[in-house]
Amino acid sequence: MGSPATVTYGPIFIGVVFNILLYGIMITQTYLYFQTCKRDKKWMKLFVMALFVCDTVNCAFDITFLYVPLVNEFGNVEALNVATWVFATDPAMTAIIAGLVQSFFAWRVKVLTRSWIAVGLIALCSFAQFCGGLGTAIAVGMIPEFVHFQKFQVIVIIWLAFSAIADTIIATSLVWHLKRNTTGIPATDDVVNRIIRMTIQTGLATALCAIIDLVLFLVTPAGLHLIFNLPLSKLYTNSLMSSLNMRQGWQYDTSRGVGNQSRDQSRRMSLPRNVNVVRPDQIRRPQPQIYIDVEQHEMVDIVDMKGQPFSDNLKDQVYRPSDKPHTVRTTGSDSGAEAD
Structure with a gap:
């Protein structure tokens, strides 16, 4: 018991x-x-x-x-x-x-x-x-x-x-x-x-x-x-x-749900009327652009200290222009290569 x-x-x-x-x-x-x-x-x-x-x-x-x-x-x-x-x-x-x-x-x-x-x-x-x-x-x-x-x-x-x-x-x-x-x-x-x-x-x-x-x-x-x-x-x-x-x-x-929506609405209501709200899907991506830079070489006569021109042979020795008279440089947002 x-x-x-x-x-x-x-x-x-x-x-x-x-x-x-x-x-x-x-x-x-x-x-x-x-x-x-x-x-x-x-x-x-x-x-x-x-x-x-x-x-x-x-x-x-x-x-x-x-x-x-x-x-x-x-x-x-x-x-x-x-x-x-x-x-x-x-x-x-x-x-x-x-x-x-x-x-x-x-x-x-x-x-x-x-x-x-x-x-x-x-x-x-x-x-x-x-x-x-x-x-x-x-x-x-x-x-x-x-x-x-x-x-x-x-x-x-x-x-x-x-x-x-x-x-x-x-x-x-x-x-x-x-x-x-x-x-x-x-x-x-x-x-x-x-x-x-x-x-x-x-x-x-x-x-x-x-x-x-x-x-x-x-x-x-x-x-x-x-x-x-x-x-x-x-x-x-x-x-x-x-x-x-x-x-x-x-x-x-x-x-993350209703709270964010209400905050977004309150932000929109607080903005002035003349301010346009841009949504992320309305932002345009920048388009690729091409820039061309041209370099030029000018042929001039070279003179000596007395103001007399050099001979053609000496002139060719002192200054010889490049075989390529100009250079084209291409740049863009899609390709960063340069062509000389």
């Missing part, structure tokens, strides 16, 4: 480990956001900081309720079967973080699609899961025994089911809108397809985790569902931060 802590605190320990790992990723995501997204509005920066604080508090609570029964109450078997008030904070913190993230994505859906129907459904489901998370926290405080958690499964179903529905509506709305607004330009469509893939992956991760958590909670009375329940809040914050930080990645990836 194994340790009494295996059934309950084994899954809790694994869930806390995943929670801390995702918290480390959240720290990196937050740091990158404040380094690269300095132009964002102040309210968005405060929103990101609030999510980071909530994640930090949630991580501290998770470590605390794992430390107290395993260290402070070491050897006390009864302490392993009862959830403390610190444990009850986890569903409440998860519901608060999920509600904030889903509200942000609802605002994004409203800005992109202008569909109040989708926004209303997301807000309704988000509010329902928020109430379900708070109700679960209150129920844990009222029924702290782990083996009796099945008594308040209705409120847990409301919490996790509506959370998964809200995530699915967000992902579906964004994907539908992006698919409708494809432009046919390869560079732009490539960026849109990457946004679609990222939206599906992040929305599917949170929705799938919530569904698995709910199924395991309903199927088995053991604490296996806590492996997926404890990291759920970090999945929400990381999905939001990845969508915010990926905006810089889209800008860098399209620097």
Whole structure:
């Protein structure tokens, strides 16, 4: 027979480990956001900081309720079967973080699609899961025994089911809108397809985790569902931060495509109207030219110091003209040879 802590605190320990790992990723995501997204509005920066604080508090609570029964109450078997008030904070913190993230994505859906129907459904489901998370926290405080958690499964179903529905509506709305607004330009469509893939992956991760958590909670009375329940809040914050930080990645990836086109257009718009822009294909190559240099020799009479002409024989000895009276030199861009 194994340790009494295996059934309950084994899954809790694994869930806390995943929670801390995702918290480390959240720290990196937050740091990158404040380094690269300095132009964002102040309210968005405060929103990101609030999510980071909530994640930090949630991580501290998770470590605390794992430390107290395993260290402070070491050897006390009864302490392993009862959830403390610190444990009850986890569903409440998860519901608060999920509600904030889903509200942000609802605002994004409203800005992109202008569909109040989708926004209303997301807000309704988000509010329902928020109430379900708070109700679960209150129920844990009222029924702290782990083996009796099945008594308040209705409120847990409301919490996790509506959370998964809200995530699915967000992902579906964004994907539908992006698919409708494809432009046919390869560079732009490539960026849109990457946004679609990222939206599906992040929305599917949170929705799938919530569904698995709910199924395991309903199927088995053991604490296996806590492996997926404890990291759920970090999945929400990381999905939001990845969508915010990926905006810089889209800008860098399209620097050779849409970015260059927009820069070329801005340069053309900044030129004066009387300046004609010459494209590279309009520049003519220089045509080869031929230059001819002619050298002439003139026959003159040579005289001596007294002004008397030399004899013809002496004259031929002193100056004999070349057999070639002139030289033709041909030069060009295609051939650099000279003909003398």
